[in-house]
Amino acid sequence: MRKSILGLFQQPEPAADAMDGLKEAGFELGTFDVLTGTPYPEGAFGEHVPQHRLFRYPAFGAIIGFTLAVFLTSVTQLAYPMVTGGKPILSIFAMLIIMYEMTMLAGVIATVIGIVIESRLPNMQPGIYDTRITEGWIGVVITFDDESKVADAESVLNKAGALEIKHA
Amino acid sequence: MASQAVAHEAEHHAPPPNVDADVVTRELIATTTGASGRFKAWTWGLGILSVVGIVALILKFIDQGDDSTKWGYVAALVSFLLSVTGGAPMVAMAPVMAKANWVRPITRIAALFSFAGVATIIMLIPLVAILPPLVTEGARRRTVWYMAPDYSPHFWTTLSLVLLLITGIALFYSAALPDFASMRDHSTGWRQRLGKRLARGWVGTDVQWRTLRMRIGMFGSFYFLILVFVNFLVSTDFGQSMVPGWRDAIFPMYHTVSGFQAGVAGVVIALYFSRKYMKLEKYIHLDAFWSLGRLLFALTLLWIYFFYSSFIVFWYGRSENDIATLDLLIKGPMIYAFFAGMILLWFVPWWILIWNKVRRGTAMMVVGSFVILIGLLIDRIRTFVPAWSVPGDQIHQKWLKVIPETVWPDIFDILIMAGGISLVAFIVMMMTRVIPVLSVWQVQEFNLLAKPIRYMKGHATLVAKPD
């Protein structure tokens, strides 16, 4: 378990200052992060804007769903060529509806999977945390590779006015 | 395209520049004067084309005025022009409806289209003369005018189109008052005199502003209702009721929706050119293109939805109506037009506009809009030409027995269509000489309400939402 500390702030501004301080103190991006109980406008804490590939998931899912649907609808009709109401055996316009639905379904499911994966969930060792974060407090969490930098991280947090610092 | 889109994206992320009020007024008033040589050339060209088109219309009337089956293309053109010129001003009402901020600067361009409604009416005149009455040879054809007088469609369509034109201009004028005032104050020559006369002593008191907003809301809603009504009449009386047994309850709505689609496309094109050639980048933000793009995308999907909703019902049904309608309008004489329309009106725009990068840019947006306009014209031809090609002695039968042959456009039709379309462009371009293409006061309002701010360490825009 790598060492990590969590500084707690009650107001967003000092937390943002702390993030800046950490940047200046030479912590590389990704080793520190901000935890909030509610979304803030992007870059409000000067955090690095997370990159994501979410938009690929629905496209991928849609393709799978569409292929499945084409296969299912056409094969099931051709396998049992029964004339109903003088309609063609391969009734494309009826198939289209099923294809559409299955495409959308696969697209949605893929998107949801994508959202979960892209937000790095499920995450069964959430690491250091404080329940007050969901009460409006702001947490700045730093993870270390080497113990030596703990001190100056703490100093940065304190300078920014952290009300409490937790270790884990 | 990609690199350019990226560039646009960067531009998009940049907060809208805040221009001082006086600069806005001066620069926008200046756009009315000092047309470039290219602009002049284009206006002349379009003007000549329109005259040729009108002459062709008269000649065609003299030549073929007695044969209704030859007028399908003119009917299609009327429907097309109605769609574009009638649909575009709807964009001017978005703020009334949704209090959207992005639309404020561009309402003027949209409203200018309503003047081009003149073109629609000009093209309609011979058509009204030729449209067969409800009762021919003692038999009454199926219309929405069940037992009404024989010439009701002729009367009401003309009347409502004129009403639409008047309401559109009223909508334009009620929103233009403050700009006429600023022309009175900052312009010169005949424009100043015009402003003086039309500003009607506008000084911008609180009362005047309140009445202005009220008027916009009022005329806006009127305009919407009349537009829907006109679409209903044109699509049924000039299309559906010309075919025995064509009974498609969704067709008026289909017509209206594709009309909005064309209107938005027209606005996008006008925006693009005025932005590019009038140097209005400062005022026409990419945000507007982005929102219009999403609107256009939604309308494109709506088109295919409406089409399929009617198609699947016909396909399942086996009655004479269903089969005849499919044979005439889809499988029949216009099958190529059908596929072309399907591709240009739905597939291509859908595939273009689905990309956020495209919607953030301008170039592909305008391409998509042109595609949609062409597609719509073809789709109108697909629906109206076969409808009119049904011989006059059959239109009051119960069901369509024989499917008529394909009708190809003759030289008149081509000239008329070219003329009608260029007349619209011509009118809009001329109007930009009379009044700023962007509404000055709304640009001011936009700058007032939308402020770029620094939110803590990040950038954001603060958009005020007054009631």
Next chain:
Amino acid sequence: MQQRRELDQVYTNRKLLNGQLDTPKWWLPTVSILGVVVLIGVVVIATMINKGLGVTGLARPVYWGLFITTFVFWVGISHAGIMISAILRLTQAEWRRPVTRAAELLTVFSLLTALVFPLIHAGRPWRIAYWIMPYDISRGIYPNIRSPLIMDPVAISTYLTGSTLFLYIALLPDLGNLRDRTTGWKNAMYTVLSLGWRGNPRQWKMQTVGGILLSALMLPIFVSVHSIVSWDFAVAAAVEGWHSTIFAPYFVIGAVHSGVSAVVTMMALMRWLWKWDDFIRPEHFDALARLLIVVATGWLAFTFLELTFALYGQDAPEIALREMQMFQWPWNALFIIFFLTAYAIPVPMWLFKRVRTNIALMFWTSILVNIGMWLERFLIIVPGLARRTPFVYTWEAYRPSAVEWTIFIWSFAWVTFLMLLFSKFFPLVPLFEQKESQVFTEDVMIGRAKIPAIIREAD
């Protein structure tokens, strides 16, 4: 635009989680009473399946009656959820925030209810398993995908799956919140459910981006579902009054009309039952009512078109059907009630801000709308079947039996029951959205005027 309220997050948590953390007194008795009703309904359904459909009032030529009407009704209600949360999310309407989850819930639970009806109305429900889940060899034949009754299950299960996942994704942050507020087995449950939510920028970004993306995906599904339900009727060429091309959009917009009204009903109840006056405020009802005016008028236009083009054909049977639908007892009475309740009474009332901001009035008008919209479905489905045929062989009009009415009532009890059960474990108002709106709105001074403003991210 809602004027801004400063709400401390601790207070927000305590108020909005009162359903889970400290259960209100009325909860247990209400749920138990509903449970009894649900139980009775289940017993009645079981008896019907055991005895056969003879116990219903169905008779030739009306083979579809109350069950299918109620099915369409609940599918219609289910359109509230995506309408509210997707469209308003895409248009970034600020007032949607307290409404979204309740709406999505309504979608899920009304769909779960709607699903029951096609199953129990069939002659041999125990065989329907083959029809819904047909892809087995034991039956030796695959279903007929040309039948709208195959498209229905596909569409509805798509919609149900989609909206359930949508609901869950939007629930994640609040689950994290509950995890922090609870102890013991509940804490364990929420810990698992929240998948270890922390609330770092990445997760929040996924919430917003994913929310918008899912909305954009759910919207086409939402439109398709009721269209397909409408095609159940529209493809029947031989039934006057059913075979109309306008049915798809007509049903969809009608569904939105009834669905949004149902959301209004539900919000009023939530405000009263859980005392959420600070969160569900008159301006929300105001905004919903404005939306409803537009939707209802659009719906009226479609109704008008449907009628116009029914008569447009000027075929004798069609005209006879309409004549019966509107001017013959008992249909004429139903028709009048339908028109009054679905449009003529509520919409003019909503034109007045005093009504729009009066929760009690909004509650009752929204109920009226849904009475009307149920009757609308009934008046489309049943007269179309009880039509005058050229044959003298059919004369019986349809009269629903007590069994059908019981099951009809059961469906309402069932939905409410599920809702209350849900409210015991999960918050009905999205807390993080509530807090988000606190962050994203502030007042700007323009001159002397204090105007509420929204912070839009640079993108």
Next chain:
Amino acid sequence: MTTAEFGTHKWGMVVDVDKCIGCNACVIACQAENNIPINTQDRVERARSISWIRVERYWEGDFPDAKARFIPIMCQHCENAPCEPVCPVYATYHNSEGMNVQVYNRCVGTRYCANGCPYIVRFFNYWEPVWPESLRNHLNPDVTVRSRGIMEKCSFCVHRIRRESRNARSAGVEIADGAVQTACSSACPTSALNFGNFNDPDSKVSKMKEDKRHYTLLDQFGTDPNVIYLAKIDADKKVGAGEAATHG
């Protein structure tokens, strides 16, 4: 002409309305042949009676010179049957002998087909069928007894067709014209109901349907039935398909 191989026939019926005297013999024959549960008074009153063939009685003209008319109506076995494509489980489909067949053990009883049928000739079993003790042994062994919850309708006495084609095949001959008779047609005293093979150009029915009186019921729905009607001849009235179609 074909052999008795399956799928080479197109079975159909020609109903000469002019000959129909409305005696209802066909109805009784059908009930007996096809194990149709007894239409008790209660079921008739509830409009739940089942009769695969029925004789419609309607009036033409106004009093005093109103005329009583009879027209037997059974499943029309349409080529473009509205009932077929809407069935989710293929319980009803069009077989290769031009018949609209109902497969009882596939049916789940959605009753969608009955909604689609403009002729109202499809019937739903609301209850388990019961017969009085005396009739238990009178059931026709060739015909399935339909359980509750499924649709049923006129089958053109498909079991008789099968029996005849079996016999013909084993004898190595073709099915003779008129060899196959449905219960109703064999019971009709005036031979108003005629059953046969439309694929055979010189079969009786093929000849009859060339009659200029011929029409089909509710042709505006484009169902293209395999039951052809020959219009009533009126001494004082000129009759053509047009007149007949109006009351159809």
